Amino acid sequence: MSLKIKKGIPLIDQHDKNGMWGGKFGGNFVPETLKKPIEDLEKLFSKLRKDKSFVKERDYYFENYVGAPTPLIPLNQLTDYLGGAQIWAKVVSENPGTAHKIYNAIVHCLIAKRAGKKFVCGDTGAGMAGKTLAMVAKKFGLKCKIFMGVKDIKRQKPNVDAMKKFGAEVVPVTSGSQTLIDAVSECMRYWVANCLESHLVVGSTVGPNIFVKICGYSTSQISRELIVQIKDEFGKIPRRLKLLNVCGGGSSSYGFWSSFMDYDKKQVEFVGIEAGGPKKSKLHAAPLTNNSKIGILHGAAQYVIQDKDGQIGLTDSISAGLDYSGISPLHCFLKDTKRARYTSATDEEALSAFKLVSSMENISPSLEPAHAFAEAIKIAPKLSKDTIIVVNSCGDSLKDRDIIKQRLGSYVR
Amino acid sequence: MKSKIQLAFEKCKKEKRPALISYTVASDPNQKKSLRILSSISPHVDLAEIGFPFSTPIGDGPDIQTSSFRAIKNGFKLRDIFKIIKEYNKINNPKPIILMGYYNMIYQYGENNFLKDCKKVGVSGIICVDLPWPENRIFAKKCKKKSINFIQLVAPTTTKNRIKKIIRESHDMVYYISMLSTTGGKLKVSPKKILENYNKIKKINPKKNYVIGFGITDKTIKSLKSADGLVVGSLLCKTITNSLKMRQNPVTKIGKVVYYLKKRII
Numbered sequence: 001m002s003l004k005i006k007k008g009i010p011l012i013d014q015h016d017k018n019g020m021w022g023g024k025f026g027g028n029f030v031p032e033t034l035k036k037p038i039e040d041l042e043k044l045f046s047k048l049r050k051d052k053s054f055v056k057e058r059d060y061y062f063e064n065y066v067g068a069p070t071p072l073i074p075l076n077q078l079t080d081y082l083g084g085a086q087i088w089a090k091v092v093s094e095n096p097g098t099a100h101k102i103y104n105a106i107v108h109c110l111i112a113k114r115a116g117k118k119f120v121c122g123d124t125g126a127g128m129a130g131k132t133l134a135m136v137a138k139k140f141g142l143k144c145k146i147f148m149g150v151k152d153i154k155r156q157k158p159n160v161d162a163m164k165k166f167g168a169e170v171v172p173v174t175s176g177s178q179t180l181i182d183a184v185s186e187c188m189r190y191w192v193a194n195c196l197e198s199h200l201v202v203g204s205t206v207g208p209n210i211f212v213k214i215c216g217y218s219t220s221q222i223s224r225e226l227i228v229q230i231k232d233e234f235g236k237i238p239r240r241l242k243l244l245n246v247c248g249g250g251s252s253s254y255g256f257w258s259s260f261m262d263y264d265k266k267q268v269e270f271v272g273i274e275a276g277g278p279k280k281s282k283l284h285a286a287p288l289t290n291n292s293k294i295g296i297l298h299g300a301a302q303y304v305i306q307d308k309d310g311q312i313g314l315t316d317s318i319s320a321g322l323d324y325s326g327i328s329p330l331h332c333f334l335k336d337t338k339r340a341r342y343t344s345a346t347d348e349e350a351l352s353a354f355k356l357v358s359s360m361e362n363i364s365p366s367l368e369p370a371h372a373f374a375e376a377i378k379i380a381p382k383l384s385k386d387t388i389i390v391v392n393s394c395g396d397s398l399k400d401r402d403i404i405k406q407r408l409g410s411y412v413r
Numbered sequence: 414m415k416s417k418i419q420l421a422f423e424k425c426k427k428e429k430r431p432a433l434i435s436y437t438v439a440s441d442p443n444q445k446k447s448l449r450i451l452s453s454i455s456p457h458v459d460l461a462e463i464g465f466p467f468s469t470p471i472g473d474g475p476d477i478q479t480s481s482f483r484a485i486k487n488g489f490k491l492r493d494i495f496k497i498i499k500e501y502n503k504i505n506n507p508k509p510i511i512l513m514g515y516y517n518m519i520y521q522y523g524e525n526n527f528l529k530d531c532k533k534v535g536v537s538g539i540i541c542v543d544l545p546w547p548e549n550r551i552f553a554k555k556c557k558k559k560s561i562n563f564i565q566l567v568a569p570t571t572t573k574n575r576i577k578k579i580i581r582e583s584h585d586m587v588y589y590i591s592m593l594s595t596t597g598g599k600l601k602v603s604p605k606k607i608l609e610n611y612n613k614i615k616k617i618n619p620k621k622n623y624v625i626g627f628g629i630t631d632k633t634i635k636s637l638k639s640a641d642g643l644v645v646g647s648l649l650c651k652t653i654t655n656s657l658k659m660r661q662n663p664v665t666k667i668g669k670v671v672y673y674l675k676k677r678i679i
Contacts, residue, residue, distance in 0.1 A: 192472060296516050297469060298471065
């Protein structure tokens with residue numbers, strides 16, 4: 001069966017009645033207890049999307065609280081240094097919360113309020129989703145519980161401190177590999193037990209169908225801004241445009257691409273960069289690049305790193321935010337339809353990309369988007385001068401200062 | 414022909430007591446010992462659930478997680494479960510076996526392949542935690558064709574309309590989740606309330622056998638004994654964990670615990 005993307009319909013809505021994209025990705029593989037809460041959320045979300053007052057409220061917070069739009073800036077020094085394509089950055093890390101996670105957090109908190117829920121619970125890897133959810137929940141008067149792997153708590157301390165400062169309870173997860181994957185499992189288990197009082201915020205475009213949709217709906221703000229900015233800057237959509245984005249769960253990349261979905265891929269190419277892990281490790285968090293098999297993880301069918309038996313495999317990445325064995329069903333669909341191209345960058349490549357970009361330009365990307373910059377650095381010299389590369393700089397490096405100091409000897413913003 | 418599961422419930426009904434159903438994890442703490450554990454509890458139970466451990470469970474509480482991770486760490490492979498059951502069925506008077514686990518394992522093994530091996534070693538039923546109705550329709554039909562019970566779950570959040578549809582498509586046994594919790598949580602609803610809900614569900618089709626699970630321990634089991642069947646899982650997993658910690662033999666210890674559970678409901 002050849003898979004096709006329909007034009008004029010958001011990708012998040014192109015699933016069948018079982019919640020699956022292309023008949024094989026996504027769905028709702030959940031315990032019976034969650035069926036009803038998920039159905040309630042589906043109904044509410046579908047109603048709210050059509051509700052003008054809800055959309056107005058969302059836009060109000062995006063403009064006045066997030067401060068939309070985030071800047072699109074040329075990276076002139078880097079472009080001159082590399083030669084070839086013009087490199088630009090969409091500095092999404094200028095957001096409060098210093099990442100793209102704020103869009104999902106705001107939309108979920110608005111939904112939670114309308115659902116009459118008193119508190120939200122969420123998972124986090126790098127702590128960006130957790131920190132931002134804690135911040136937004138506080139603003140909206142909601143209580144907040146964040147599940148985070150013990151390994152991540154250690155390596156992303158600045159974000160843990162921030163979560164606590166915003167009054168969130170940080171629940172350390174000690175099971176399994178003690179990273180994002182276990183945090184998501186633990187958070188879902190918590191929701192199974194507390195689904196009537198609490199609202200679950202899945203931190204990326206993963207999980208049961210409705211959470212993929214809500215997150216994709218939220219982060220789409222990035223490309224809604226970008227398409228306007230690009231038209232302003234170039235007068236039209238350039239003949240050769242490449243949108244480079246790091247892929248962990250896949251929320252920032254989906255949001256970065258969604259408004260450009262209907263363009264021909266020869267004109268607007270999507271490149272997703274997965275975590276290649278340490279150079280010599282085999283635990284790459286790159287299910288799309290490495291052709292992993294389809295499996296079921298956290299309620300959804302997706303390409304996922306696993307062994308022959310179906311036990312989910314461990315990953316190893318310098319970026320806590322990318323340490324995830326699965327990938328959004330949306331990206332599985334984009335891969336199979338060949339609308340997007342996926343590749344990976346190693347820890348070492350991400351570190352040197354960080355070093356180069358932050359020394360030359362007035363931005364300081366975290367190690368997650370540094371993976372995407374690594375790909376830009378690789379391909380830009382080989383491309384024509386009229387090719388435009390835009391990298392989504394979707395996180396700020398401050399959270400990584402300890403790792404960078406340790407690996408590069410010093411941390412300079 | 415009546416299924417072994419149906420016959421087990423009928424026997425209990427005749428004896429005017431609920432069926433006692435154990436849940437233990439395959440290869441916990443290792444393949445050999447898990448078989449001995451199964452054999453040691455077998456005389457006291459009417460049905461035995463065996464979990465196949467999964468690395469990322471979204472419905473299990475800490476006790477079953479601990480057992481599962483221990484089994485995986487000790488090298489559990491899905492094919493081992495068939496070896497365990499094959500051996501178990503050689504003992505005197507083995508009880509009907511129900512396999513319980515997460516769908517990805519079945520999916521990777523291949524649904525047909527899995528059922529073929531279940532049939533070969535004499536598995537009587539299957540519970541798949543994250544394959545709810547209607548997603549489980551095709552698989553449930555495949556089970557029925559092989560005369561294996563696909564056991565549907567019903568939760569306190571399940572709507573009445575949905576319950577009716579689920580029961581209509583269920584086989585001999587329906588599993589009622591006592592409360593909103595992962596497995597092994599503290600009973601946060603009174604037994605009276607649980608039985609009230611339980612009886613409402615049973616009324617829809619009294620011919621089926623309904624069991625209650627989640628949060629059942631030696632302390633709560635007696636108060637729920639009017640049900641058709643009661644599942645005890647986390648308590649048994651915890652017993653294994655504690656015996657290992659105290660360097661005791663989990664096989665004799667767990668046999669005693671299950672014997673005592675049985676005494677509470679007869």
